[in-house]
Amino acid sequence: MILAYHFKPLLSRWGFSFFVLIGTLLLAGCSSSSPRFASGKTDDKQYQKRKSAIRFSSKVKEEEMREDDRKVNVKEVKARFSSAKNVVPVEKKNISKDDIKRPDAVPTTTGSTGFERQKMMDAILAWMGTPYDYGGESKSGTDCSGFTMQIFKESAGMDLPRTTEEQVKLGNAVAKDDLKFGDLIFFNTTGENPSHVGIYIGDDMFAHASVSFGVTLSSMYSSYYKKRYTEARRVIQ
Numbered sequence: 696m697i698l699a700y701h702f703k704p705l706l707s708r709w710g711f712s713f714f715v716l717i718g719t720l721l722l723a724g725c726s727s728s729s730p731r732f733a734s735g736k737t738d739d740k741q742y743q744k745r746k747s748a749i750r751f752s753s754k755v756k757e758e759e760m761r762e763d764d765r766k767v768n769v770k771e772v773k774a775r776f777s778s779a780k781n782v783v784p785v786e787k788k789n790i791s792k793d794d795i796k797r798p799d800a801v802p803t804t805t806g807s808t809g810f811e812r813q814k815m816m817d818a819i820l821a822w823m824g825t826p827y828d829y830g831g832e833s834k835s836g837t838d839c840s841g842f843t844m845q846i847f848k849e850s851a852g853m854d855l856p857r858t859t860e861e862q863v864k865l866g867n868a869v870a871k872d873d874l875k876f877g878d879l880i881f882f883n884t885t886g887e888n889p890s891h892v893g894i895y896i897g898d899d900m901f902a903h904a905s906v907s908f909g910v911t912l913s914s915m916y917s918s919y920y921k922k923r924y925t926e927a928r929r930v931i932q
Contacts, residue, residue, distance in 0.1 A: 762919035815850035
């Protein structure tokens with residue numbers, strides 16, 4: 696009581712300044728300049744993004760498996776279109792299914808760029824079965840845009856941007872009826888457009904990194920993809 700009595704004038708005189716000083720020091724210690732707190736914020740954003748992706752992936756996987764009613768026989772496609780056959784698929788309106796089986800039916804290059812369709816087809820087949828991994832871009836795991844980016848790099852020496860949102864801005868728009876081998880095709884699978892990308896390979900098929908099946912081939916006219924298709928872009932003329 697005696698101490699409180701003697702220090703009361705001191706506290707009343709300097710109390711406000713004292714608490715302002717203490718508050719300033721505390722705020723300085725918690726500012727964004729602290730590496731510990733700054734790192735935590737970054738990690739939290741990455742965690743939330745990953746968590747959101749997993750949530751959407753679960754929903755996409757459920758819908759994709761339920762509505763995938765036009766299966767593509769990947770083994771049959773491999774047998775038909777591997778380099779051993781020296782054949783790659785093209786759009787159906789230009790060549791019949793019977794003609795596709797002939798080794799001389801399809802040229803191995805197109806346009807003045809000398810783009811080798813067979814090289815791209817072989818690269819696609821080499822990635823078949825790669826598991827889906829959001830954010831991945833290797834044969835240990837890849838997402839859709841990581842897959843398309845790597846295929847174009849390996850087979851055409853082209854550096855595509857990393858995300859679906861960036862890839863949809865490339866090249867020229869193509870009508871669905873005019874699709875050709877190597878065109879990028881886009882889908883709205885999550886409510887955000889575009890959210891999925893694949894590579895058209897002809898015969899109404901496209902290669903992509905599916906959430907449900909990993910890198911695979913699918914029909915554009917399965918119930919799932921038919922109603923979610925949005926647009927196509929021609930990157931290689």
